[in-house]
Amino acid sequence: MDPETALELVKHGVTLLLLDVPQYTLVAVDTQMFSVGPAFKGIKMIPPGVHFVYYSSSSRDGKEFSSIIGFFIDAGPSEVIVRKWDQQEERLIKLSEEEEERYSQAVKNLEFDRQLGPYNLSHYEDWKQLSNFITKSVIERLEPIGGEITVECENEIVRNATKMPMEDALGKQLKVGNSATSVGKSQRKGCYYTSIPHVVKCKGISGQELTSLNLDKTQLLETLLAKDYGGSEDLLLGELQFAFVAFLMGQSLEAFLQWKSLVSLLFGCTEAPFRTRTHLFTKFIKVIYNQLKYGLQKDHMGETGSALLDDSWISADSFLHHLCKSTAGCQN
Known part of the structure; x- marks a missing residue:
C-alpha cells in the first residue's frame, strides 16, 4: 500500500x-x-x-x-x-x-x-459476511449492562440449560464456573436475548392442533416477529449473528444456546420458507452458510484463537444434522 x-x-x-x-x-x-x-x-x-x-x-x-x-x-x-x-x-x-x-x-x-x-x-469481507445484519440498534437491544460479554458472567444463566452432551462439553472447554475470577463477575447479568420457547403451549385448542403447532414452528415465528422484533426480519437475523459472534469469538456459552434456539426455530418451520417468509429464509440460509463456512475452516480458528467448531458439528449426533434431516428437502 x-x-x-x-x-x-x-x-x-x-x-x-x-x-x-x-x-x-x-x-x-x-x-x-x-x-x-x-x-x-x-x-x-x-x-x-x-x-x-x-x-x-x-x-x-x-x-x-x-x-x-x-x-x-x-x-x-x-x-x-x-x-x-x-x-x-x-x-x-x-x-x-x-x-x-x-x-x-x-x-x-x-x-x-x-x-x-x-x-x-x-x-474485512469475512467479517462483513458474519455481521451484515448487526446494527447499532441490535447491539443496544442485546448487549449486557456495561457491554462486556464473558463466560465468567454466565454461571447461573447456563447451569440449568446445560443438559445435552454438546453443551456439557462446551461448558468444560470454556471453564464455566471454574475460574477464580468468576465470583465477582457472576453477579452481573448476561445479554438480553429474546426468549425462544422450545415447546409451544396454547390453551383452548385441541391436542391435534397443538401437535401441529409444535411440528411446524411457523406460527411461533410469526408471533415472535410481531411481539419481540417489531415485524423486522433483519432484527431477528441481527440477533442470530450477534449470538454467533459472541459464541465463536467471545466464547460465550449463553450465546451458543441462543444461537442454537434461533437456528432450531427457523429450521423447525415448514410453511414459512415456502409460502409466508420466503425472503427471510433466503437471507437466513446465506447467514448460516457463512457462519458454518467460516467457523469450520481450521485456518480461521487459528486467527481467532478459537477451536470451538470442529467436525463433531456436522456429525450424525449433532443438533444441526438432526435439524436438517427432519427439515423438508434436507433429507439424505
Whole structure:
C-alpha cells in the first residue's frame, strides 16, 4: 500500500487505542488477533461500522490465558475508541470524557501511529459476511449492562440449560464456573436475548392442533416477529449473528444456546420458507452458510484463537444434522 493511501485510511478509519495492556495479552478485532508486545498501543485503519473487540489476559510467561472478555462497538469515520488496562481487575476500562478527548486528539495528531497495528483489510469481507445484519440498534437491544460479554458472567444463566452432551462439553472447554475470577463477575447479568420457547403451549385448542403447532414452528415465528422484533426480519437475523459472534469469538456459552434456539426455530418451520417468509429464509440460509463456512475452516480458528467448531458439528449426533434431516428437502 502506498503511503498516501495508508495515511488516508489512518485518518478516516476507526482507531482502537489500548493503554497499558500487559505483554502477551491476546487482543482481537473481528477475525484478527494480536499478541501484545512491548510497544503495542492498539489497532488503526479499522473500517467504520460494527465490530467485535475481545481480549484474554495472560500469565507472566504468556502460556496461560484467562476467559475472553468481548464487546461490540459501532464507530463512525475517524472515531477513536480509548480503553485503559486496569491491573487490579485485569480488564480494559473506559476513561473519563476529558481523558478520552485528550488521547483522541493525540491519536489524530499521529502521536501513537508507530505503536498501532494495522487492521488487515483483506479479512474485512469475512467479517462483513458474519455481521451484515448487526446494527447499532441490535447491539443496544442485546448487549449486557456495561457491554462486556464473558463466560465468567454466565454461571447461573447456563447451569440449568446445560443438559445435552454438546453443551456439557462446551461448558468444560470454556471453564464455566471454574475460574477464580468468576465470583465477582457472576453477579452481573448476561445479554438480553429474546426468549425462544422450545415447546409451544396454547390453551383452548385441541391436542391435534397443538401437535401441529409444535411440528411446524411457523406460527411461533410469526408471533415472535410481531411481539419481540417489531415485524423486522433483519432484527431477528441481527440477533442470530450477534449470538454467533459472541459464541465463536467471545466464547460465550449463553450465546451458543441462543444461537442454537434461533437456528432450531427457523429450521423447525415448514410453511414459512415456502409460502409466508420466503425472503427471510433466503437471507437466513446465506447467514448460516457463512457462519458454518467460516467457523469450520481450521485456518480461521487459528486467527481467532478459537477451536470451538470442529467436525463433531456436522456429525450424525449433532443438533444441526438432526435439524436438517427432519427439515423438508434436507433429507439424505
